[in-house]
Amino acid sequence: MSAQTQTTGTARREEPRIVVRTGPGKFVTDTRAVFTREILLTLRDPFTLIFSLLQPLVFLGLFAPLLTGTFADTGMTTAQTxxxxxxxxxxxxxxxxTSMTGSNLLYELMTGSYERVLATPLDRSAILVGRALKEFAPLVVQGLLIAVLCLPFGFxxxxxxxxxxxxxxxxxxIGVGALSYALGLAAKNREWLFWGVQQALIFPLLILSGMMLPLETGPGWMQVAARFNPLTYIVDAERALFxxxxxxxxxxxxxxxAVVTCAGGLLVGVRTTRRHT
Structure with missing residues (x-):
C-alpha cells in the first residue's frame, strides 16, 4: 500500500508543468502564430499575389513615361524620374x-471563423499585428521585384x-492594417460600408501625398492639406532612403x-476588437 502511494506521489511530481507566457513573450508568440496561419492560406493560392502585382506594373508602365515628359523641362533624366x-x-x-485587412475579416465574420479565433487565448493586439504583417510580407517581395525590374532603366x-x-x-x-481591421468590425454585415469608407479615404490620401504627381505645381490649399497627410512624410522618407x-x-x-500611425491604429484596433468580443 505504501509502495503504491509512493509511486503515485512520484508520478504526480513528475507531471510536466504548463508554462503560460505573459508580456512581450506572449505577444511575439501569438503574433507568429497568427502570421503563420494567415500566410499559409495565401501561399495556397499564389494567383492572388501574381494578380495584385499587375496594378503597380500598370501604374509604372503608364505614369513613368508621362512623368519623364513632365520633368523634361526640369532637366531630369529617365533614371532620375x-x-x-x-x-x-x-x-x-x-x-x-494593408488597407484590405478588414475585407478578409468581413468574410470570416460571415463564415463564423472569426468567433473561433476570439475563443482562443491569443492576444488581441497580436491578432491585429499578425494579420497586418501577413498583408505586408508579400508586398515586400512585390516591391523589391519592381525595383529590380527598373534597374536596367537607371534606377x-x-x-x-x-x-x-x-x-x-x-x-x-501595421497601423493601417489595424485601422482597416477596426473598420471591418464596425461595418459588420454591411460590406458596402467598409468599401465605401475605404475607397473614400485611400484615393485622397494617395493624391495628397505627392505619390504619383508632384504637388509643388498644385494649388495652395492642396499643398497645405498634404502637410496634414501622414502618407506625405512616408513617401518623402522612402524616396530619401532608396x-x-x-x-x-x-x-x-x-x-x-509611421510610429504615430502604428500606435494610433493599434489603439483603435484593440479597443474595437474588445468592444465587439
Missing amino acids: LQWFVPGVIVMISLFG RFNPLHAVAALALLGIFG AGDVTDPVVLWGLVA
Whole structure:
C-alpha cells in the first residue's frame, strides 16, 4: 500500500508543468502564430499575389513615361524620374495591401471563423499585428521585384537602405492594417460600408501625398492639406532612403509619422476588437 502511494506521489511530481507566457513573450508568440496561419492560406493560392502585382506594373508602365515628359523641362533624366517615382509605387502597393485587412475579416465574420479565433487565448493586439504583417510580407517581395525590374532603366538602390525603407513602411502598414481591421468590425454585415469608407479615404490620401504627381505645381490649399497627410512624410522618407540619403531630415519625419500611425491604429484596433468580443 505504501509502495503504491509512493509511486503515485512520484508520478504526480513528475507531471510536466504548463508554462503560460505573459508580456512581450506572449505577444511575439501569438503574433507568429497568427502570421503563420494567415500566410499559409495565401501561399495556397499564389494567383492572388501574381494578380495584385499587375496594378503597380500598370501604374509604372503608364505614369513613368508621362512623368519623364513632365520633368523634361526640369532637366531630369529617365533614371532620375524613376528614382522619384518607384518609391511612391512601392508605398502605394503597401497602402492598398494593408488597407484590405478588414475585407478578409468581413468574410470570416460571415463564415463564423472569426468567433473561433476570439475563443482562443491569443492576444488581441497580436491578432491585429499578425494579420497586418501577413498583408505586408508579400508586398515586400512585390516591391523589391519592381525595383529590380527598373534597374536596367537607371534606377539604383542600396540593399541596406532598401531594408530600412521597407522596415519603416512595415511599421506604417501595421497601423493601417489595424485601422482597416477596426473598420471591418464596425461595418459588420454591411460590406458596402467598409468599401465605401475605404475607397473614400485611400484615393485622397494617395493624391495628397505627392505619390504619383508632384504637388509643388498644385494649388495652395492642396499643398497645405498634404502637410496634414501622414502618407506625405512616408513617401518623402522612402524616396530619401532608396536614394541613399539616410541623414535627410525627411527620414526622421517619416519615422515619426509611421510610429504615430502604428500606435494610433493599434489603439483603435484593440479597443474595437474588445468592444465587439
